[in-house]
Amino acid sequence: MQTFESFSKQLDLQTGVLEPVECVIQRRLSDMRNIYIDEEARERIEREEGDRLIYEVFVTKLPEKEGHLSYGTTIIYPGCVGEEFHITKGHFHKLRNRAEVYIGISGEGCLIMQSEDGSFRSLKMKRGTVAYVPPNWAHRTGNIGNEPFSFFAIWPGDAGHDYGAIERSSFAKVLVVRGGQAVLIDNPKYAQDK
């Protein structure tokens, strides 16, 4: 039998940084074309302020196989694109019926989820929140606070990522700031595409 060796890393329980750093995926404004509802605002910020870092993911390379687990930390920097909070792209798992567990490390966030039949759910997250993304739900997270929102995530090794399906339909609701508060409003792009 092929043996996979145990190992350990160090998670900073204040910031979410995972060391030793193996691989960091950075998503900048230029990686997020047509992801936010206000594409004009995105273009304007990129032109006037430069290619802002929206979020980064500290990934640990593990076998993408049945029985293994994968894990990593996501740090979403505070800010908005137009009135919409910085948010991740969002994805289904390629194997749809794979769950995911999130642990909030710092800041304030919101996890939004959507099933293939269009059902929608959201959960507020802060330091210590353990959120369960059940099998069959697409998921994305936004930073609704003023400091970096970081969380540690664990998912089955064979889950895989499917960004395409939810990018085409988008999520039914988006996280925006209204009167200084984070609120979920209907996503005009979602209505449009249906």
Add this chain to the structure above:
Amino acid sequence: MQTFESFSKQLDLQTGVLEPVECVIQRRLSDMRNIYIDEEARERIEREEGDRLIYEVFVTKLPEKEGHLSYGTTIIYPGCVGEEFHITKGHFHKLRNRAEVYIGISGEGCLIMQSEDGSFRSLKMKRGTVAYVPPNWAHRTGNIGNEPFSFFAIWPGDAGHDYGAIERSSFAKVLVVRGGQAVLIDNPKYAQDK
């Protein structure tokens, strides 16, 4: 399709306590007969000091099914039975090829692992240590410090627990205190049973 609802809990990142508390499994000295190398010491402590709490597990009830994940916190209280540190029973997963991820929350511990062919590994754990228990390894954890050692664990929902196999063979090494230090020594019970 049957939908499982998302939910969140709160993990105390200082103590490991998970709230709301759903189910706490407590393992006392009387639950640990023949688990430690010095069974006489275990009996003597139980007789003279009472039924000491060794560790407890805060469990979250989730479907024990493919694609789901399960999680919980284990808190091992400091102390020894004879010269052996407080340690969990240890188990294989019923589905052998299921991994597990541990995150150290407080205190100092040691994770020990053993494969079915008798290979042995260990990893020290402290606050923030993320330890990977690969598929096919039995695992147990001991408290080698002076305060409660707590860690958060995540495993595949369909993994299951098999305590019997490793209880019969035991682990090849045990964690004992020698000159105030934690050391791994050969397990006399393991040699005996082979």
